Amino acid sequence: HPIQVRCLGRFVVTSGGHELSPVLNDRSCHKAWELLALLAARPDGAMPKDQILAALWPDTDEEYAMQNLHQTGSRLRRSLRSQVPDVDDDVVCNGRDGIYRLDPAQVWSDAHRFATLCSTAPKLTRERAIAALHQARRLYRAELLADQAYKWPTDRFAGVILRTHYAELYRQATCRMARLLCEEGQTGRAVSLYKGLLKLEPTVEDVVRGL
Numbered sequence: 257h258p259i260q261v262r263c264l265g266r267f268v269v270t271s272g273g274h275e276l277s278p279v280l281n282d283r284s285c286h287k288a289w290e291l292l293a294l295l296a297a298r299p300d301g302a303m304p305k306d307q308i309l310a311a312l313w314p315d316t317d318e319e320y321a322m323q324n325l326h327q328t329g330s331r332l333r334r335s336l337r338s339q340v341p342d343v344d345d346d347v348v349c350n351g352r353d354g355i356y357r358l359d360p361a362q363v364w365s366d367a368h369r370f371a372t373l374c375s376t377a378p379k380l381t382r383e384r385a386i387a388a389l390h391q392a393r394r395l396y397r398a399e400l401l402a403d404q405a406y407k408w409p410t411d412r413f414a415g416v417i418l419r420t421h422y423a424e425l426y427r428q429a430t431c432r433m434a435r436l437l438c439e440e441g442q443t444g445r446a447v448s449l450y451k452g453l454l455k456l457e458p459t460v461e462d463v464v465r466g467l
Contacts, residue, residue, distance in 0.1 A: 257364035258342045261296040264366050264422065265397030267404050271340045280335040287312065287324075288332035290406060295348070295358045297400060297409065297418055299371035302357040311408035329356065367422065370395040374425045382436050389433035396426045427453060 259276070262268045269276040269292065278289035294311055295301055303311075305325065312328070313321040333345050347362045358365070373392035377385045400409050400419040409419040430453050434446040 257362065258340050259336060259347070259363045260365075261292065261363060262366045262397075263293060263297045263401055264370060264395055265399070265402050267293055267401050276336070276339045278335065280331055280338060285328075285331045285335050288328050288335055291325075291328050291332055291356075292336075292348075292358075293401060293404065293406065294408065295356060296363070296365040297367050299368065299421075301360060301363070301365060301368055302355050303413075305354050305356065307413050308356060311411065311413065314407075366395045367400070370422070371425065374429050377429070377432065382439065386433060386436050386440070389429050389436070392429050393426070393433065396422070396429075399423060 258271055260270045262270075269289070278284055278286050280288070290312060291308070294308065295303060305322070308325060309316075309318065309321045313324055316324065329348055329350060333348050336343055336347055337345070343362050346359050349357045349359060351357060360368070370392050373388045373395070377388045377392070380388060400422045410417060430449050434449040437443070437446040437449070
């Protein structure tokens with residue numbers, strides 16, 4: 257993947273080990289970077305236009321907001337291409353179905369990978385599930401976009417509050433991993449996981465029950 261986006265914790269965009277900047281022709285384009293964060297934070301990397309407008313321009317007339325979205329998407333593509341020559345305009349795709357998407361062949365997101373690992377772990381053998389959950393837990397450095405003042409991570413879209421959603425996935429993944437470790441006879445590691453969760457949420461019922 258030419259571009260890597262990290263949303264779980266501090267928001268960082270990199271390519272080849274170098275951090276990218278929200279700039280275009282020496283001018284800042286922070287709204288374009290926010291659009292990138294929004295799409296990268298979605299578990300599937302896609303979002304309908306109407307939800308993007310509600311997230312990024314909640315108090316703006318729809319026609320004007322649509323113009324803003326078109327211009328912002330264009331700035332994002334140009335900013336990424338100016339810093340990563342290997343990517344093309346499809347890095348951010350505006351589909352005919354009215355859904356904006358990141359091209360998974362060009363953009364890797366820790367949130368996408370984290371969600372995938374959490375959803376596939378229950379289908380794996382115990383050993384492979386433990387490995388997948390361990391990888392997922394390492395990706396979750398802190399709450400979603402912890403260093404950003406964006407409002408939408410705590411707003412509800414299509415029934416989901418993204419920051420809460422990922423925090424809950426992390427809790428479930430940790431509890432699942434602890435249970436699997438107990439089944440493997442690795443009680444010490446399991447207890448350590450439960451205690452780590454209790455430091456974050458001292459009254460979580462299934463964690464207390466696990467201990």
